[in-house]
Amino acid sequence: MSLFAPLLGFIWKSAKEFGLDAESLLREAGIDPALRLDINARIPEHDFDRLVWLARERSHDEAFVFHLVERIHPSYFGALGYAWMTSATLRKAFERAQRYYKLITTKTELRLENRDNELVVHLRSTYEDVMDLALRERVRLVGPVKLCRLSYGEEFTPLRVQFTHPSPPSSADYYAFFRSELLFDQDETQLVIAAEVADDTLPGFNPQMVQQFDQMLANYAARHDRNDVVGRTRAAILEELPAGEATLENTAGKLLVSPRTLTRRLQEHGKTFKSMLAETRRELAEKYILDQILTLTEISFLLGFSEASSFSRAYRGWTGHSPSRHREQLFSAGND
Numbered sequence: 657m658s659l660f661a662p663l664l665g666f667i668w669k670s671a672k673e674f675g676l677d678a679e680s681l682l683r684e685a686g687i688d689p690a691l692r693l694d695i696n697a698r699i700p701e702h703d704f705d706r707l708v709w710l711a712r713e714r715s716h717d718e719a720f721v722f723h724l725v726e727r728i729h730p731s732y733f734g735a736l737g738y739a740w741m742t743s744a745t746l747r748k749a750f751e752r753a754q755r756y757y758k759l760i761t762t763k764t765e766l767r768l769e770n771r772d773n774e775l776v777v778h779l780r781s782t783y784e785d786v787m788d789l790a791l792r793e794r795v796r797l798v799g800p801v802k803l804c805r806l807s808y809g810e811e812f813t814p815l816r817v818q819f820t821h822p823s824p825p826s827s828a829d830y831y832a833f834f835r836s837e838l839l840f841d842q843d844e845t846q847l848v849i850a851a852e853v854a855d856d857t858l859p860g861f862n863p864q865m866v867q868q869f870d871q872m873l874a875n876y877a878a879r880h881d882r883n884d885v886v887g888r889t890r891a892a893i894l895e896e897l898p899a900g901e902a903t904l905e906n907t908a909g910k911l912l913v914s915p916r917t918l919t920r921r922l923q924e925h926g927k928t929f930k931s932m933l934a935e936t937r938r939e940l941a942e943k944y945i946l947d948q949i950l951t952l953t954e955i956s957f958l959l960g961f962s963e964a965s966s967f968s969r970a971y972r973g974w975t976g977h978s979p980s981r982h983r984e985q986l987f988s989a990g991n992d
Contacts, residue, residue, distance in 0.1 A: 663733070676715065754767060797819075863943035885924075952980060
């Protein structure tokens with residue numbers, strides 16, 4: 657069980673405000689302070705739990721985590737943090753987090769559920785020797801909420817937040833941070849967001865930048881888990897699309913396997929190369945169509961289509977609209 661080492665940064669930055677010696681704290685928790693600057697480093701999650709517990713104990717402040725999270729910066733989450741900040745909506749940001757959360761932590765799984773007019777974010781963890789369950793659960797929830805406020809605006813407020821730990825003696829600090837309905841002693845940890853908030857366009861949306869960060873995430877995921885054939889295939893497709901070379905043969909060659917072997921391995925995960933290519937193209941098309949700087953012809957080539965007409969047919973199949981018509985509808989709605 658390991659954690660993305662740069663997450664140590666927000667503790668390092670805020671320690672002085674609590675009168676703490678960050679370097680001593682990290683060493684006492686068994687962590688090399690230099691790892692906070694290494695984007696390729698990972699640390700045992702148990703060591704991170706111990707670090708947060710030590711910092712809370714030394715600060716003599718039960719609301720320590722709620723104050724600490726104010727120092728979180730997107731860079732502490734690596735490329736995922738920057739991809740989050742340039743995503744079109746919070747829903748898209750959480751979809752990226754769902755796909756790549758294992759790059760941040762191998763102990764917690766993030767899963768999304770659409771329920772009526774709500775986006776439900778499930779956070780499921782496997783605990784091993786956790787020093788303080790309530791403290792660990794707060795750490796897992798405050799990060800996503802803070803990222804939402806950094807990208808959406810400080811006014812972001814979830815509909816509900818659900819905890820598995822018992823109700824604390826005083827929940828004033830919880831309410832002060834989350835500003836929403838709180839449920840304790842629940843079966844699982846959840847963050848519930850109104851669909852209209854989840855689908856509101858974010859001010860930092862940048863289709864071209866988010867594409868670059870997606871490529872970085874896919875490449876890192878492919879290196880991180882050599883057995884993740886779906887992730888490695890997606891990374892190869894993202895790299896090959898702009899040059900029009902995203903074929904089964906080229907992708908298999910990049911992954912050093914035969915086309916037949918890649919086909920079989922994808923089938924084991926319920927995927928085909930054709931479906932993955934279409935899925936990746938559609939995701940990119942949804943970003944590019946919102947970028948008014950890009951012409952439809954440019955989008956066609958970025959998606960690896962040899963002709964704009966081929967892109968138009970594919971887009972109509974995905975959405976039921978031509979790309980030009982859909983773009984007109986999106987921008988006219990935004991000007992209403």
